[in-house]
Amino acid sequence: MEKLEALFDHITARVNVNLKPMGIDVRNLLKNAIPRERHLQYYAFYALTEDHPISFKFTHSNLAGTYMLGKTQVDRSVLYKSDVRGDELKRKGDVVEFNGVKTKLFYDEVIRIINSFLCKTLVHNHSKNPEVPEVFRILNTVAMHYSNIHGTTTEGVYLGPFSTVDLSVMHNCVVGDYSYVQAGDLSRQTIEPGRVWVKANGLFEFNYVYPEGVVEQYVKLDENGKLSGKFIDYVDEFKEDFVPIYSTVQLExxxxxxxxxxxxxxxxxxxxxxxxxxxxxxxxxxxxxxxxxxxxxxxxxxxxxxxxxxxxxxxxxxxxxxxxxxxxxxxxxxxxxxxxxxxxxxxxxxxxxxxxxxxxxxxxxxxxxxxxxxxxxxxxxxxxxxxxxxxxxxxxxxxxxxxxxxxxxxxxxxxxxxxxxxxxxxxxENGAFYDGTDETRGHAQKTQDACFNILQPFQSGPDAGMYPAMTIGG
Amino acid sequence: MEKLEALFDHITARVNVNLKPMGIDVRNLLKNAIPRERHLQYYAFYALTEDHPISFKFTHSNLAGTYMLGKTQVDRSVLYKSDVRGDELKRKGDVVEFNGVKTKLFYDEVIRIINSFLCKTLVHNHSKNPEVPEVFRILNTVAMHYSNIHGTTTEGVYLGPFSTVDLSVMHNCVVGDYSYVQAGDLSRQTIEPGRVWVKANGLFEFNYVYPEGVVEQYVKLDENGKLSGKFIDYVDEFKEDFVPIYSTVQLExxxxxxxxxxxxxxxxxxxxxxxxxxxxxxxxxxxxxxxxxxxxxxxxxxxxxxxxxxxxxxxxxxxxxxxxxxxxxxxxxxxxxxxxxxxxxxxxxxxxxxxxxxxxxxxxxxxxxxxxxxxxxxxxxxxxxxxxxxxxxxxxxxxxxxxxxxxxxxxxxxxxxxxxxxxxxxxxENGAFYDGTDETRGHAQKTQDACFNILQPFQSGPDAGMYPAMTIGG
The missing domain is CATH 2.160.10.10 (Hexapeptide repeat proteins)
Structure with missing residues (x-):
């Protein structure tokens, strides 16, 4: 497992170099949150459909238990039981508007995850970043259990467990446990745990902070990455129900x-x-x-x-x-x-x-x-x-x-x-109004005929836990 | 399924252009041997181990039910429930000798399958072709049920069901049902059904032909690719035993x-x-x-x-x-x-x-x-x-x-x-003499920790049955 260990060291270094000034050290979290052998146990799965561009590339990574759909690139990252759902990415030719200026996409948007560790994290929607609208970038980021990265560029970001970053652009930020942030362009900010913050520049701002002592009852992460609280207790009750599903090849x-x-x-x-x-x-x-x-x-x-x-x-x-x-x-x-x-x-x-x-x-x-x-x-x-x-x-x-x-x-x-x-x-988007016409087709209809490529890592030797480099589609 | 149909047409053309002068027309065989929908039903699997080069590339192909290991390339081919086992391929630096002349391999040998249809075919060993010792080539070839392509370059070759071509080089040949050929370099030959032919140039030659009427009891292929006879009857008895195996993801x-x-x-x-x-x-x-x-x-x-x-x-x-x-x-x-x-x-x-x-x-x-x-x-x-x-x-x-x-x-x-x-x-090679030392390790030991990437084709639309282009490893 030497290579997997080196990968964790690499991610730790890239994240810490950005976030140590913010008071964050992810070394122990990455060392202990998930026992290493679990990274060998679970397969990754990439969905194929006719309706989403098939374009997937990963290198030097572990993808244990992770689901992927659409145009995705993963490099030098660990994605543990995460969902990378590229079904709402922008497409070539789409026109996007930032601050009143319109620009046209010159290729299909891609989710690009580099030097990052995502744990049971959901990545969805598309980027709101005017710099490169063709790339939904997750760079030097650590996202803990059940966090959501929704339409948010994250560069040097720590997300606590059950936190959400939504329709934003974040650069060197720390998002506390169970915080929700949808607040535009943020740089070098620390969001306290249990804050719910929705802000549209010049229009409105909503702010809520959980009373002291509440969030910890539901979400608590110790310094070794061990998660406790009512959320994880609730979820863990149903763990076993998924076992038969993941051990079957879904042919229909x-x-x-x-x-x-x-x-x-x-x-x-x-x-x-x-x-x-x-x-x-x-x-x-x-x-x-x-x-x-x-x-x-x-x-x-x-x-x-x-x-x-x-x-x-x-x-x-x-x-x-x-x-x-x-x-x-x-x-x-x-x-x-x-x-x-x-x-x-x-x-x-x-x-x-x-x-x-x-x-x-x-x-x-x-x-x-x-x-x-x-x-x-x-x-x-x-x-x-x-x-x-x-x-x-x-x-x-x-x-x-x-x-x-x-x-x-x-x-x-x-x-x-x-x-x-x-x-x-x-x-x-989800197809709730589908009436048989092409215009009303949404995710529910577009994924009807999805099937899944199942990808596994090396099981032994220095490569154990690493997935072989792979390219699917164009 | 338009693309799959076009692929069959393409293979038919490439094989017929070579073999029609030999009296073979594969059009009906390719049209009818395997119902089209089966090409969507079965997944392909690629084995990962630490001991074999991970290098796999396929484009414009259907790989339904096919197993692959080692360095393999597949282009514009249909591989149906076949086994492509690259665990005995020559390696970079190996010295091979042809007719007393030695030459050194400049890269790891690759099995390259192009414009071909293989049905329940076994591909194994390494090529004996002095032209390019780095490539084990299967080109413009139709191999019917349970045929074996063992260390044999085939260019424009038809293999009847249960036939075997072994340690040879074949160019524009027709190999009859249940024939076995190990006879060096062959060009424009038709091997009658039920012939067993072992020949080493200048050293020895063994020849046997089944008495009339015998082979047909065991192997019979009609002009539409329907196989009958005692062999297939025997094998079909055990079909169901494999179903649970193929529907489970093998994580251990x-x-x-x-x-x-x-x-x-x-x-x-x-x-x-x-x-x-x-x-x-x-x-x-x-x-x-x-x-x-x-x-x-x-x-x-x-x-x-x-x-x-x-x-x-x-x-x-x-x-x-x-x-x-x-x-x-x-x-x-x-x-x-x-x-x-x-x-x-x-x-x-x-x-x-x-x-x-x-x-x-x-x-x-x-x-x-x-x-x-x-x-x-x-x-x-x-x-x-x-x-x-x-x-x-x-x-x-x-x-x-x-x-x-x-x-x-x-x-x-x-x-x-x-x-x-x-x-x-x-x-x-199989590791029968393994005593714990590296020198005695064989297939049995080297595949201990194999795991499998499971690959599926598109399920609907014009791409139905086609596998997305994929590259695994270097």
């Missing part, structure tokens, strides 16, 4: 009887009594149990949905967990949100409501969220909603708002519109 | 408890009560049932061994079938031989005996083959051995011999020595 759909236009990844778990509606999408590594997923609804990577009902058009963003919940039409549950009802204390979410990214609703009594609400922060009782939710129409009329730990500044209408627009866009 | 050894130094491919079937001895090798696609495989013995691709005992040091060449047989030490069973005893009519083979390639022993009474014999041809009763076997010491003293349908001309000692040398070499 595992899950029959889905409705027309829907797609259930063969790498998803559907357990107990479930129904999956028309045009619904269940991504790989989603876990659905005793639930009804209505028409056009979706569950992205690392979503766990149990004993719940989705009436239709629901979005569960990457890492969203929804348990013992009844969710009305078009409800949105943001990244890594934890909507945790129990048998006795069910959660009901009214239609058109938005559960903001990184929201924890951990019910100790039944909770009902009115329709057309935005909810954020830490909610355990009905009364908590008073300071942690707002009616969206009210917000759209407001400018500056302070509610509990949250502040909102700027144009409420712009904020609400942006969210609404985004949800609509997500549904479109 | 399936078969535990093998003796030290032995290797059982995870893609082999071990069924019923079997023992596998020290340093034994069971290759992928071998099927072993209720049998004891002694120390250092081996079973190559497409071997079927049932209710049999191997005392040790036994070689079963590619496609050899041994049923209800007791086989003494160091017995050799050649390519595609069918040693078919029954419960009542067992076959016993004495130690050091050689069952020549393409021998059929289909017992209607118990048959005992004395030790140190060579056996060939078509044997159903003990008395048949009178004209179809010879004591090897006697042969070593003989020059010209005619026995039944067989003729032997030339130096008997050279013939016997060549065979003995080859068997010894096969055992060495």
């Amino acid at each position: 759909q595992m899950h029959g009887n889905e409705a027309e236009g829907s797609y259930v990844s063969p790498y998803a778990v559907i357990k107990g009594d479930c129904t999956i509606g028309k045009n619904a999408l269940i991504a790989q590594r989603a876990h659905i149990e005793n639930s009804s997923i209505g028409e056009g609804a979706n569950a992205q990577e690392n979503c766990y949905i149990k004993n719940s009902t989705y009436e239709g058009g629901n979005v569960t963003a990457h890492g969203g967990k929804v348990i013992n919940t009844t969710s009305g039409r078009n409800v949105f549950v943001g990244f890594n949100s934890f909507v945790h009802g129990t048998d006795e204390n069910r959660i009901t979410i009214g239609r058109d409501s938005i559960i903001m990214p990184h929201t924890i609703i951990d019910a100790v009594e039944p909770i009902t969220i009115p329709e057309n609400s935005a909810v954020w922060g830490y909610v355990t009782k009905q009364a908590d909603l008073e300071t942690q939710s707002v009616n969206l129409d009210d917000l759209a009329k407001a400018t500056d708002v302070k509610l509990g730990n949250a502040t909102f500044k700027g144009d409420g209408k712009a904020f609400v519109d942006a969210f609404r627009h985004r949800i609509q866009h997500i549904l479109e | 050894q399936m078969h535990g408890n093998e003796a030290e130094g032995s290797y059982v491919s995870p893609y082999a079937v071990i069924k019923g009560d079997c023992t596998i001895g020290k340093n034994a090798l069971i290759a992928q696609r071998a099927h072993i049932e209720n049998s004891s495989i002694g120390e250092g013995a081996n079973a190559q691709e497409n071997c079927y061994i049932k209710n049999s005992t191997y005392e040790g040091g036994n070689v079963t060449a590619h496609g050899g079938k041994v049923i209800n047989t007791t086989s003494g030490r160091n017995v050799f069973v050649g390519f595609n031989s069918f040693v078919h005893g029954t419960d009542e009519n067992r076959i016993t083979i004495g130690r050091d005996s050689i069952i020549m390639p393409h021998t059929i022993i289909d017992a209607v009474e118990p048959i005992t083959i004395p030790e140190n014999s060579a056996v060939w041809g078509y044997v159903t009763k003990q008395a048949d051995l009178e004209t179809q076997s010879v004591n090897l010491d006697d042969l070593a003293k003989a020059t010209d011999v005619k026995l039944g349908n067989a003729t032997f001309k030339g130096d008997g000692k050279a013939f016997v020595d060549a065979f003995r040398h080859r068997i010894q070499h096969i055992l060495e």
Whole structure:
């Protein structure tokens, strides 16, 4: 395993040289977070479809358990059980606009991951970086368990576990555990743990910070990379359900009887009594149990949905967990949100409501969220909603708002519109409105006929754990 | 499937342009032999080990169900459930001798398959072609079911089902069903069905032709590529046993408890009560049932061994079938031989005996083959051995011999020595004499830690059935 060890040293050096000035040393994390032998145990899989450019190249890397789709390059990196989903990359000829200036892409955008360590990380969407719109770059980056790198260029960035960087550009930043950042162009910033920060320059800014002592109950990473807390406890319960799935070569759909236009990844778990509606999408590594997923609804990577009902058009963003919940039409549950009802204390979410990214609703009594609400922060009782939710129409009329730990500044209408627009866009991208025409095809339809190349590393000798250099497609 | 169809047309044209003057038209064979949809159903697998150069490139091809190891290139070809085993290729710096002239290899030898269709074909060993010793070339070639291309350059060659071309160079040749040819440099020759022909220029020549009507009972290919006869009937009985093996991702050894130094491919079937001895090798696609495989013995691709005992040091060449047989030490069973005893009519083979390639022993009474014999041809009763076997010491003293349908001309000692040398070499190559030292390591030891990249074709659209271009390794 000499080469794998040298690779870890290399990544450590590249990240530390950028982040030591920010007070971060990733050496122990990289040494201990994942036992070395696991990097030999799991295969990587690259999806083939007719609808996405087949272009994949990796060199000097370990890709254990990682899923990849679309145009991707990986060099001198360790990707552990991560998802690199290039199905929303920009295409050659697309025109993009930055600050009012338009420019045309001269080739298909590529996700390029260099000198980085990603652990159970989701990489999706496309880059918002005007420097090179053709490259979604992840460079000298360490992303810990269940972090999301969503449409964000990261150069010299540390992401704590369950953190999300969304539609941004980040250079030498530290993102704390369970922080969510969607704040444009950031350089040399440290984001504290449990902060939810949404900012559109000159338009609006939303800020929330979890009360002291809360985030640690749900996410805690010690200096050796050992993760604890209620999130990982919850997820680990269902680990075994994935074992048979990963040990089978998927030559055809595992899950029959889905409705027309829907797609259930063969790498998803559907357990107990479930129904999956028309045009619904269940991504790989989603876990659905005793639930009804209505028409056009979706569950992205690392979503766990149990004993719940989705009436239709629901979005569960990457890492969203929804348990013992009844969710009305078009409800949105943001990244890594934890909507945790129990048998006795069910959660009901009214239609058109938005559960903001990184929201924890951990019910100790039944909770009902009115329709057309935005909810954020830490909610355990009905009364908590008073300071942690707002009616969206009210917000759209407001400018500056302070509610509990949250502040909102700027144009409420712009904020609400942006969210609404985004949800609509997500549904479109996922194929929720598919009517048989080419224009309405989305991920659910485009991945119907996906099959998977399964890639393994050397098992012994100095190369053990390294994947042989490989190029697929053009 | 337009591209796959065009690929078949391309191969047809390239082969026909060479072979039509020889009276061969492969159009209907290629059109009908394998239903098109099967080319989408089966995955290809490429083995990774520390001991073989990782260098694999394919373009514009279908590789359904094909296994590959070592340095291989495939272009504009269809490889259906074939085995391309590059573990005996020559290496950079090796010195080879042709007609007394020595030359040194300037790079690792590569198997290069272009414009060809191989169906359940075994490609193994290394090329004997002085033109470019670095390239084992298979060009404009159609090889039908269970044929063997063993150390033979083929350019514009048709191989009938269950035929073997061994250690030769062939240019525009037609090899009949179940023919075996090891005859140096051949051009524009048609080898009749059921001929066994071993020739070393200026030294010796062995010739045997099956009596009329026999080969057709065992192998028959109609003009549409439909195969019938006792061989395929026998093999098809065991088809289902391979299904679970191919539907599992092999992350570790399936078969535990093998003796030290032995290797059982995870893609082999071990069924019923079997023992596998020290340093034994069971290759992928071998099927072993209720049998004891002694120390250092081996079973190559497409071997079927049932209710049999191997005392040790036994070689079963590619496609050899041994049923209800007791086989003494160091017995050799050649390519595609069918040693078919029954419960009542067992076959016993004495130690050091050689069952020549393409021998059929289909017992209607118990048959005992004395030790140190060579056996060939078509044997159903003990008395048949009178004209179809010879004591090897006697042969070593003989020059010209005619026995039944067989003729032997030339130096008997050279013939016997060549065979003995080859068997010894096969055992060495397979690691039968492994004693823990590097010098004695062979295939059984070198493939211990193999793992497999699993490659799939596009499932829909015009690309359906085509594998995306791929490069693995240097």
